[in-house]
Amino acid sequence: MEEYEIAVIGGGPAGIMAAIAASQNSSSVILLEKNFSLGRKLLITGGGRCNITNSKPINTLLNSYSHKNFLKHSFYSFTNEDLLSLFDLEFITEEDNRVFPKSGKSSDILKGLTDKIEDVSISYNFEVTSITNDFVINDKLKADKIIIATGGITYPQTGCDIKNYSLTSHPLTEIKYGLVPLITKNDLSEIAGVTLYDVVISYKKSRVKGNVLFSHVGLTGPAVINLSNEISEGISYNLLENEPEINLEVAIDLCPELTRENLMAKFNKDFQSKGKTMIKNYMKLFLTNSFIEYFLNECKIDGETQLSRINKKSKNRLVENLKRFVFEITGFNDKLAKVTIGGVDIKNVNPKTMESKLIPNLYFAGEVLDLHGPTGGYNLKIAFSTGYLAGLSASEK
Structure with missing residues (x-):
């Protein structure tokens, strides 16, 4: 059985960012993706242009979220400046502080992210169906720590599925359509x-x-x-x-x-x-x-x-x-529907690490959590910042 220090489940924006951050301190990271490629939902965001974030100052940006206190640490740990500096791209800011790559291509954002995970093992067409108490996944591989970034229920063609919530073994809030x-x-x-x-x-x-x-x-x-x-x-x-x-x-x-x-x-x-x-x-x-x-x-x-x-x-x-x-x-x-309202109850997640308060060494990131914001780059901001914090925290622990 293969063994890894960190397994990231879900190859969307949060999962990719978690893998990037985790690989900074760990040489044994695997990213598990049920599709044949990464970032399928990322490619269709912003009408295919990828509204990567919103450029408002963090203190102003946080006021747009109902769970701003939970998001505060992740937003300051991984700022817009940190995010945009990852890419060798030019960005433009449009109406309502929406930030896009100047090229207008979401594929450029995805390529910029995947270029940063060269040291991460990636297993495609790997649908996680079971996680044991000792972190054995599908009876095929074992990890010391797991980051769940499986997304919500929106755009099922991209791999999001309501069945993914059964992997969390955590209390959930009501799951609803958003945006x-x-x-x-x-x-x-x-x-x-x-x-x-x-x-x-x-x-x-x-x-x-x-x-x-x-x-x-x-x-x-x-x-x-x-x-x-x-x-x-x-x-x-x-x-x-x-x-x-x-x-x-x-x-x-x-x-x-x-x-x-x-x-x-x-x-x-x-x-x-x-x-x-x-x-x-x-x-x-x-x-x-x-x-x-x-x-x-x-x-x-x-x-x-x-x-x-x-x-x-x-x-x-x-x-x-x-x-x-x-x-x-x-x-x-x-x-x-662009986002999911509801998800893993954040009462049971440490906002300074994204680690579960119920199960040590289990982390969450992105849309699988009960976090959402308005349209305009706010939700990708959640994905990237919580993903980064989860990956960094898992690798440093």
């Missing part, structure tokens, strides 16, 4: 591809400002994706046991810079002074052109109607829909 597009009751094919810019989408007391994109089956785009976490966490379900049942409403404020009173005052003035203007042309002041016809149809107003012919009831309906355009949500587009 996931929403499916609407109504077919949105006629406006598929249309983007609403800088609107505010809300669910109950949660409000997110940003862009909303319409797909054939529902809503997506950064604002929707971030709001989906609030929606998912507010619904009672656990993917280890059942799928979510969804019947709720979200509302979009199409004119967040104007109050209802401001809008009505403008309407009253303009409907008199521009009375011969057709409403479909007037709405260009507030809406993107390709959305106007759909919006007016939903408001039950003929786009050819002149402003002077719109009655008070219709005017009120326009104002109400501009401030609260409602969509009925019937499901999550789970095949496109």
